[in-house]
Amino acid sequence: TEYTNILVERRGRVGLVTLNRPEALNALDKATMDQLVAAVTAMDEDPGVGAVVITGSAKAFAAGADIKEMASQGYMDMYAADWFRGWEDFTRLRIPVIAAVSGFALGGGCELAMMCDFIIAGDNAKFGQPEINLGVLPGMGGSQRLTRAVGKAKAMDMILTGRFIGAEEAERSGLVSRVVPAENVVEEALKAAEVIASKSKPVAMLAKEAVNAAFETGLAQGVLFERRIFHSLFASEDQKEGMAAFTEKRQPEFTHR
Ligand code: HXC
DSSP: OOOOSEEEEEEEEEEEEEEOOOGGTTTBOHHHHHHHHHHHHHHHOOTTOOOEEOOOOSSSSEBBBBBHOOOOOOHHHHHHHHHHHTHHHHHHSSSHHHHHHHHEEEHHHHHHHHHEEEEEEEEEEEEEEEGGGGOOOSSSSSSHHHHHHHHHHHHHHHHHHOOEHHHHHHHHHSSOSSOOOOOHHHHHHHHHHHHHSOOOOHHHHHHHHHHHTTTTTTTHHHHHHHHHHHGGGGGHHHHHHHHHHHHTTSSSOOOOO
């Protein structure tokens, strides 16, 4: 596939996708969405890839949906195109995805980071949902995912005022899992992805599914969902290998079966 708006690389079992529209601070236009979803879908389906890192530039992870592309659209244009529908496909991917955020993650950029499984932030990161300044509101899940991530008080504060929060406040609020020096953010995310990619891919995918179930079910249903998956893994080769390796005091060699 010919990608014009992203760079796609492989580092061993890790896939790295870099948003590459520097002239627009990686604003997420339709072409970028389509290419990103296509690239990560290919990795999802590739048994040779165990985890994905998505990053932007030093200055911007992504400064939002593409305002210039949206500005003149009418209601029926948005509805007929089902604008942003492609992001739903992104959230259905089973492979673990880490966002490595340096600089601005605003609007759709913040929402894309939140669609990833976790966020590693550089100490220069700035997160915000400034859509209210444009006369709209978050449209890629921000009002829902930000609220689940940081709670009502901070989500309301950010979405109603449009103010940005820095890396430290983002970590304190539970939006990001780690803050690292900005210049190391991609390297640290690749290291985390490499750790994940060394595990059994189907087990990592099921673990992701189980955590995500916490947002869709009640506690008893969620715990039951987890236990059913847990039981099912005793039909896998990787469970036998993982537990044998522990007993034999050696590293496991997972076959992803
Ligand atoms: C299109 C964008 C863009 C965006 C930046 N650019 N963000 N183009 N869509 N979201 C373009 C600028 O127009 C400019 O192009 C170039 O990128 C560099 O940006 P500058 O503004 O010159 O950079 P700087 O002064 O450093 O300011 C950085 C910034 C600012 C604070 C991040 O660019 C900014 O406020 N951007 C918009 C942030 C935002 O509102 N995001 C939410 C988008 S709406 P030119 O050609 O002039 O050089 C969204 C909503 C989804 O995501 C749901 C709504 C329906």
